[in-house]
Amino acid sequence: MIAVPEMKLTREALADSLVRLGKINKNIVVLDADLAKSTLTNKFAKEYPDRFFDMGIAEQDVIATAAGLALTGKIPFCATYGVFLPGRCWDQIRVSICYANLNVKLIAAHGGVSVGADGATHQALEDIAMLRAIPNIVLLMPADAIEMAKAADAVLKHVGPVCIRMGREKVPVITKPEDKFEIGIANVLLEGSDVTLIGQGSLILYECLLAAEELKKKGISARVVNMHTSKPIDGKCIDKAALETGAIVTAEEHQVIGGMGSAVAEHCAKSIPTPIEFIGVQDRFGESGTPKELFEEFGLSAKFIIRAAEKAISRKRKK
Amino acid sequence: MFQGKNGKPDIKYIKEKAMAIRKDILEMLNAAGSGHPGGSLSAADFFAALYFAELRHDPKNPKWPDRDRVFLSKGHACPVLYAALAESGYFPVPELLTLRKLHSRLQGHPHMLKTPGIEISAGSLGQGLGIANGTAIGLKMDGSDSRVFCVMGDGELQEGSVWEAIMTSSHRKLDNLVAWVDYNNLQIDGKVEDVKGIAPLAEKFKAFNWHVIEIDGHSIEETLKAFKEARETKGKPTMIVAKTEKGRGVCFMENKPEWHGVVPNKEQLEEALKGLCVIEGPSKSQIENADA
Ligand SMILES: Cc1ncc(C[n+]2csc(CCOP(=O)(O)OP(=O)(O)O)c2C)c(N)n1
Numbered sequence: 001m002i003a004v005p006e007m008k009l010t011r012e013a014l015a016d017s018l019v020r021l022g023k024i025n026k027n028i029v030v031l032d033a034d035l036a037k038s039t040l041t042n043k044f045a046k047e048y049p050d051r052f053f054d055m056g057i058a059e060q061d062v063i064a065t066a067a068g069l070a071l072t073g074k075i076p077f078c079a080t081y082g083v084f085l086p087g088r089c090w091d092q093i094r095v096s097i098c099y100a101n102l103n104v105k106l107i108a109a110h111g112g113v114s115v116g117a118d119g120a121t122h123q124a125l126e127d128i129a130m131l132r133a134i135p136n137i138v139l140l141m142p143a144d145a146i147e148m149a150k151a152a153d154a155v156l157k158h159v160g161p162v163c164i165r166m167g168r169e170k171v172p173v174i175t176k177p178e179d180k181f182e183i184g185i186a187n188v189l190l191e192g193s194d195v196t197l198i199g200q201g202s203l204i205l206y207e208c209l210l211a212a213e214e215l216k217k218k219g220i221s222a223r224v225v226n227m228h229t230s231k232p233i234d235g236k237c238i239d240k241a242a243l244e245t246g247a248i249v250t251a252e253e254h255q256v257i258g259g260m261g262s263a264v265a266e267h268c269a270k271s272i273p274t275p276i277e278f279i280g281v282q283d284r285f286g287e288s289g290t291p292k293e294l295f296e297e298f299g300l301s302a303k304f305i306i307r308a309a310e311k312a313i314s315r316k317r318k319k
Numbered sequence: 320m321f322q323g324k325n326g327k328p329d330i331k332y333i334k335e336k337a338m339a340i341r342k343d344i345l346e347m348l349n350a351a352g353s354g355h356p357g358g359s360l361s362a363a364d365f366f367a368a369l370y371f372a373e374l375r376h377d378p379k380n381p382k383w384p385d386r387d388r389v390f391l392s393k394g395h396a397c398p399v400l401y402a403a404l405a406e407s408g409y410f411p412v413p414e415l416l417t418l419r420k421l422h423s424r425l426q427g428h429p430h431m432l433k434t435p436g437i438e439i440s441a442g443s444l445g446q447g448l449g450i451a452n453g454t455a456i457g458l459k460m461d462g463s464d465s466r467v468f469c470v471m472g473d474g475e476l477q478e479g480s481v482w483e484a485i486m487t488s489s490h491r492k493l494d495n496l497v498a499w500v501d502y503n504n505l506q507i508d509g510k511v512e513d514v515k516g517i518a519p520l521a522e523k524f525k526a527f528n529w530h531v532i533e534i535d536g537h538s539i540e541e542t543l544k545a546f547k548e549a550r551e552t553k554g555k556p557t558m559i560v561a562k563t564e565k566g567r568g569v570c571f572m573e574n575k576p577e578w579h580g581v582v583p584n585k586e587q588l589e590e591a592l593k594g595l596c597v598i599e600g601p602s603k604s605q606i607e608n609a610d611a
């Protein structure tokens with residue numbers, strides 16, 4: 001049995017990282033849109049009031065202003081909920097940030113159904129799909145608090161637009177301090193040979209780990225991969241999974257249309273065609289409920305992942 | 320090297336430059352076969368005054384950190400900006416004829432990563448003022464005395480994002496920012512006042528806590544006076560509301576919405592160039608426009 005892990009907020013890990021990095025790098029500025037208490041950028045605001053800009057409830061203005069700040073050499077981090085960023089300011093992200101390839105970092109908070117009681121309007125489920133089609137941007141969803149801290153360093157080092165997606169809830173800490181984090185390089189959490197479970201965000205990755213444990217009892221060896229980067233997608237890791245396990249399940253708190261799973265499938269289709277099953281939100285809007293209830297309602301928990309794994313394996317081409 | 324406010328501006332020279340810019344606009348659009356003459360011509364006098372009297376810049380060093388910034392928010396009017404840049408020496412004037420061609424540095428809408436002197440990528444209306452705010456804030460943080468000029472269309476003001484930015488500029492007291500509105504009362508579908516009126520414009524900006532100057536946008540003298548007033552205004556951003564005429568300088572284009580996005584053919588180009596001359600004072604249609 002997997003030990004019950006410690007639960008931590010990734011948004012707090014990011015907020016603390018910004019405070020840490022803000023001390024070293026004076027070019028870091030943070031912009032928010034009246035949600036600093038929720039995204040926790042208020043920590044940065046308290047520490048560096050001269051480098052924090054609350055732009056009011058005006059998401060398009062956040063992005064345009066950030067573009068202008070980047071033109072003067074600042075490194076803006078822009079935070080608000082993922083439904084509004086990119087939802088409200090996609091065109092600004094496309095033209096003013098990505099076309100110009102400016103060094104602006106986006107923080108899309110409250111990703112996934114696990115946002116819970118606030119319901120559909122506040123659960124970002126389409127953000128990856130919206131952003132993935134834009135050239136020049138890097139898309140990350142670090143798994144847990146430990147990985148988020150490392151990702152923050154990597155994001156700062158990377159010159160160009162990046163979006164960091166994160167959930168609202170405390171999530172299980174499943175990575176280790178000594179694990180490497182590199183943008184675009186997925187991490188294998190568990191080795192296996194019959195099927196690969198590719199997850200994003202530790203809430204669902206933990207379900208993948210539970211599923212792998214159950215599958216093991218049935219004699220099925222499942223590999224579990226932490227695909228923290230949706231773009232650029234780690235093709236090498238996917239090829240390895242396809243060759244060595246022959247079946248894939250993707251699992252994410254996002255629509256199955258256009259998300260990380262789609263990126264995996266696009267790669268497979270042109271590299272090593274492999275049966276894939278997609279765990280995620282199946283083309284419907286979110287609902288109010290507890291995160292646990294919603295994971296059942298939307299088919300994201302371990303039992304659904306197990307079923308998907310068996311189905312993917314059954315679809316393998318007979319040798 | 321920069322032309323500008325140290326020496327006394329030479330009005331006659333600026334007017335000649337406005338003429339040259341208009342000629343460039345017509346020729347490059349004819350060569351391109353598509354593009355936007357109306358909103359380019361209406362801003363020609365402003366760009367001549369800006370680049371040849373006011374701006375602190377160095378065409379041989381486009382990334383000079385101490386330069387003033389020009390953000391063309393209404394990106395479709397880029398022919399006027401390309402012409403001003405070429406006439407200033409950022410790139411050769413003949414290159415203007417590559418406008419809109421494959422692999423040209425002169426894209427159909429301006430791209431900052433391709434063209435020297437282009438500060439922002441634009442073409443989607445309603446974003447430039449917000450970017451100008453960010454740069455004005457950044458310049459102030461760095462203790463720089465460089466200034467930011469942002470050029471907007473009057474139809475563009477229908478975009479909500481512009482008003483988000485308008486609130487930011489005054490809230491943050493960006494007195495290093497000058498916005499110029501090309502108040503030609505035309506957009507694609509007709510008169511701005513018919514499509515979705517924006518009047519009374521000056522009063523709106525005043526209510527949003529801007530310093531507002533209303534001028535005849537084709538008067539070099541009034542434009543230079545407005546620049547001076549903007550320079551001397553502290554604690555507030557300055558909005559220059561410039562009454563203009565779309566297609567200004569070409570008789571058959573003046574005040575005609577059809578000439579927003581249609582270019583002159585060879586015969587029309589010849590006719591237009593023949594008719595171009597230094598125009599003094601407001602034209603008849605402009606007076607009607609001002610009353611609207
Ligand atoms: C966001 C956006 N919507 C629509 C357009 C298409 N468009 C290009 S120019 C234009 C009219 C602009 O009118 P105005 O701002 O008055 O410019 P001007 O009269 O100076 O040409 C429109 C609707 C666009 N470029 N961007």
Ligand SMILES: [Mg+2]
Binds near residue numbers: 473501502505
């Ligand atoms: Mg107009």
